[in-house]
Amino acid sequence: MTNVSTSQELPRPAVASRHQPPRESWVSRNRAQILPIVTAVLLLLVWEILGRTMQWNPLFFSYPSKIWSGFIDLAKGPLLGDLRVSGSEFALGMGISVLIAVPVGLAMGSLRNLYYALDPLVTAMYSTPVLVLAPMLVIWFGLGIASKVAIVVILSTFPMMINLTEGVRNTDRALLRAARSFGATRWRMYRDVLFPAVVPFFVTGLRLAIGRAMIGVVVGEYIASTSGIGYQINSDAELFATSRYLAGVAVILVFSIATMEVLKVLERRLAPWGHASRAQE
């Protein structure tokens, strides 16, 4: 078996270069990870020092070490129960949103008439602050989990739907043509071209949806509920239990950062082909 391309190569002298690539230190190589930690630590430090030296009214102000004890207080008390309630609202709401958004989004991307029929509605539902519907949903679905799930669904479905539709519509025509030319069946066209092409769009939609879902859960619990992390934050704020209140906020903060990191890993797993090129943007 001969290699057609390397038949007539001229011999080349093997000369090792005297030059070494410049060395990069460990800190410099990992600065993308290190710098945000430096920012966070500095911020917390300044906050802590200000809190301890300025003696501001503890009803209106708290600082990291006091918030930590507030967190311990919460953790010994209602925190787990609240997380279970808020977590189920979040998970159920997101689950239903995905179940609605994926088929409708894909169908809207592939069927032009459906796209014409539904696009204005979907765009309207995405761009209006549908949180204003939350009080009505509470009246419909009551104080329990159901009303919060409904709020999450109306917030999270549409960003995913829009991105899926765009993903299908932006699929490279040349690839569809190539697949057809090589004899792909309809199912293989979906499996080999459309689905992979849509993955990055789906992850973007998911990221938007998750952010909105968390707003939905917290605001829904603010408006009317008897438990959940949003309920807890609201009641601590009303009681001027500022440290506990901020500890609740910190819990949400940690949860959002964690989900975003999980999403990054998920995207790398689902779409390894585009990772390097996107990272360079």
Place this chain on the structure above:
Amino acid sequence: MAANHGPRTSGAATPLVAVSDLTFWYGHSLILEDVSFEVHQGEFLSIIGASGCGKSTLLQLLDGILRPTEGVVLVHGRPADGRRDNTRAMVFQNFALFPWKTVLDNVRLGLDYRRRDLSGKERAQIARHYLDRVGLAAAERLYPYQLSGGMQQRVGLARAFAVQPELLLMDEPFGALDAQNAELLREDLRALVAEEHRSVVFVTHNLDEALQLSDRILLMSASPGRIYEDIPLAEFKVDAERWERDQQAQHRTRIWNFLRSEVTSAQGRQVNQR
């Protein structure tokens, strides 16, 4: 035409491809009108013409992705109607590699679609063979974005050859490459076509490329696309030295004069329409 030119010569045998009175409308524009020609077993046919002469469309009609409005395209006596047989494979100008598939999976794509009769192992083996033939055996686990343009089109070539088609359809395959890579790939293509005895329909706007590679050139005029002249080169190429010395230049001048008038008159039309 004598038979002593080997398998490259068009003989009296049944043609591999027979296009007769082909007319193609795209919406309200007439793209191709009354196109008839044949491609013979083992022939390397280039189609050349100014942009807008419908040469890419013609290629898709040969592939069966598009259907003729009037007329017929027969491959082996059967209409090319998009039902997938294993007679044809396409090489695309912009490679059309699947970014989410590794190089090996890209090469075996056509086999995976068409050759369900083979086991996965056999398909991978064939794909590896052709990947090796284009010098990319070591790249099988890479993704397309990790390859240069020239390497990507080698993968495109391997993908088309891997299904072992009788007819290769090539749509300006080297048009997106730099001159050096294009030249290297032309060498590879020549070697592969000769060793595997494939027939090729090669669409290009590169006149020298067409003269270098082809046994025959179809010269097309634009709007609507028609065949202006059918130029057999194989008989001139028998004497390689003489071809290099004077025949090539003569053909080049003649074809170029036609293309020049096509391009300038197209520009004239465009200006007048404004």
